Amino acid sequence: MKVSSGVDILVVDDEADIRELIAGILEDEGYSVRTAADSNAALRAIKARKPSLCVLDIWMQGGGLDGIELLSVIHELDPDIPAIMISGHGTIETAVTAIKKGAFDFIEKPFKTERLIMVVQRALELTSLRRENKRLRSQAVVPDGLIGNSAAAQLLRSTIAKVAPANSRIMISGPAGSGKELVARMIHEVSPRAKCEFVPISAAGMTPERLDVELFGEEGESGRPRKIGVFERAHGGTLFLDEVADMPPESQSRILRVLVEQRFTRVGGAQDVQVDVRVISSTSKDLSTEIAAGRFREDLFHRLNVVPVRVPGLSERRGDIAELVQYFIDRIAAAQGLPKRILSEDAMATLQVHEWPGNVRQLRNNIERLLILATGSPSEPITAHMLPSEVVESATAGAIRPERIIALPLRDAREVFEREYLSSQIVRFGGNISRTANFIGMERSALHRKLKSLGLAHIRSDEDDI
Numbered sequence: 360m361k362v363s364s365g366v367d368i369l370v371v372d373d374e375a376d377i378r379e380l381i382a383g384i385l386e387d388e389g390y391s392v393r394t395a396a397d398s399n400a401a402l403r404a405i406k407a408r409k410p411s412l413c414v415l416d417i418w419m420q421g422g423g424l425d426g427i428e429l430l431s432v433i434h435e436l437d438p439d440i441p442a443i444m445i446s447g448h449g450t451i452e453t454a455v456t457a458i459k460k461g462a463f464d465f466i467e468k469p470f471k472t473e474r475l476i477m478v479v480q481r482a483l484e485l486t487s488l489r490r491e492n493k494r495l496r497s498q499a500v501v502p503d504g505l506i507g508n509s510a511a512a513q514l515l516r517s518t519i520a521k522v523a524p525a526n527s528r529i530m531i532s533g534p535a536g537s538g539k540e541l542v543a544r545m546i547h548e549v550s551p552r553a554k555c556e557f558v559p560i561s562a563a564g565m566t567p568e569r570l571d572v573e574l575f576g577e578e579g580e581s582g583r584p585r586k587i588g589v590f591e592r593a594h595g596g597t598l599f600l601d602e603v604a605d606m607p608p609e610s611q612s613r614i615l616r617v618l619v620e621q622r623f624t625r626v627g628g629a630q631d632v633q634v635d636v637r638v639i640s641s642t643s644k645d646l647s648t649e650i651a652a653g654r655f656r657e658d659l660f661h662r663l664n665v666v667p668v669r670v671p672g673l674s675e676r677r678g679d680i681a682e683l684v685q686y687f688i689d690r691i692a693a694a695q696g697l698p699k700r701i702l703s704e705d706a707m708a709t710l711q712v713h714e715w716p717g718n719v720r721q722l723r724n725n726i727e728r729l730l731i732l733a734t735g736s737p738s739e740p741i742t743a744h745m746l747p748s749e750v751v752e753s754a755t756a757g758a759i760r761p762e763r764i765i766a767l768p769l770r771d772a773r774e775v776f777e778r779e780y781l782s783s784q785i786v787r788f789g790g791n792i793s794r795t796a797n798f799i800g801m802e803r804s805a806l807h808r809k810l811k812s813l814g815l816a817h818i819r820s821d822e823d824d825i
């Protein structure tokens with residue numbers, strides 16, 4: 360099947376004949392293809408225009424980055440560009456590493472034309488599916504629920520219920536990917552404004568001029584709008600200023616004026632537009648630092664930060680991880696027509712001790728990758744060694760450090776170990792002693808005695824009293 364247009368593929372290989380061969384095959388399929396002989400040329404091409412997909416040779420001679428290093432740089436620029444790796448004989452292990460680092464798939468040289476075409480098609484399909492899911496999610500009238508039952512998740516739910524009915528502006532802070540936009544959507548959905556739109560806007564990557572048009576719209580002939588801005592679209596509803604600290608100073612001043620005056624003019628226009636909008640903002644940066652550095656207006660901060668809401672990072676609510684994992688498995692499997700998988704106890708434990716710097720979004724991406732790449736029959740559990748290497752490595756690195764306990768006599772060292780081990784296990788099982796005892800292979804009553812002797816009796820859950 361020929362693909363008409365719009366798909367732009369970048370082929371990076373230091374061998375001219377392979378490069379041309381791959382380009383020729385893909386062009387015959389109707390794709391538009393650009394080529395690069397090394398990583399520098401590749402990065403220049405990507406910066407000039409974002410490709411729909413990259414085909415990267417793993418081993419490239421002549422200086423510059425190799426394919427795997429290039430893959431990391433590309434994904435730093437844009438994690439959504441799918442990459443297919445080309446590996447030579449004997450480099451399968453490296454190709455597997457590339458997949459763990461986020462490559463979509465790999466093709467072994469010498470390869471069959473059909474295999475190349477099939478992998479490219481699959482990668483493009485998956486990417487467009489993801490884009491569509493993202494679009495649907497951003498349009499969804501009813502947001503996904505807030506998953507999790509940790510004390511932090513419960514507090515967040517009760518805060519949402521409290522702040523939603525009021526009309527006050529809200530500033531949601533929390534690390535990237537922790538769920539700030541989800542919380543904003545939930546506030547909108549349970550507020551009296553739910554019948555009108557929730558409109559998110561992010562300033563990332565926009566020039567101040569473009570952002571002005573996005574925020575306030577643009578006026579065409581005879582005072583008629585050529586483009587409606589988000590302030591107008593959110594009339595009666597909620598405007599979500601995502602990562603508000605990314606707003607350039609010019610836009611900060613204009614937003615402040617709208618908040619004070621409740622009116623604005625469209626770009627290129629003279630007519631006042633009046634709106635009734637509730638503004639919810641989010642930040643993953645410490646705004647007091649941004650204010651001190653002169654990057655964020657203090658008067659705007661006070662206008663926006665009427666009710667502060669903090670969304671904790673995932674490492675502060677590890678008790679939610681098991682539930683989130685199950686939720687993502689169910690959702691992603693259903694959305695992408697993939698078989699559901701179960702996780703072995705050790706795989707789940709590894710996910711529960713990982714730091715998750717990218718928070719819930721990173722956990723979600725890892726689950727999606729696991730479901731897509733999982734080998735073996737769907738009835739076989741996914742084990743810890745099938746998880747991405749950085750997750751497995753950080754789990755072992757977090758274990759009791761020998762340099763800390765080496766200075767202790769055995770009895771005290773054992774106590775340090777038992778204390779850390781048992782408290783982590785209990786947190787992992789949401790404070791449930793029976794499940795903890797079952798997993799660690801101890802009688803429930805013996806575990807109770809042990810916790811008491813270690814001074815840890817308080818961390819068990821209430822319903823678990825003996």
Ligand SMILES: Nc1ncnc2c1ncn2[C@@H]1O[C@H](COP(=O)(O)OP(=O)(O)OP(=O)(O)O)[C@@H](O)[C@H]1O
Pocket residue numbers: 503504505506507533534535536537538539540541542601641643719720723
């Ligand atoms: N408690 C939760 N239950 C279910 N899904 C969640 C939860 N928290 C976050 N998510 C999901 O994780 C992803 C990231 O969340 P979201 O976009 O709200 O984070 P964010 O803090 O706004 O991120 P950023 O700072 O990068 O804009 C989304 O897919 C969201 O639906």
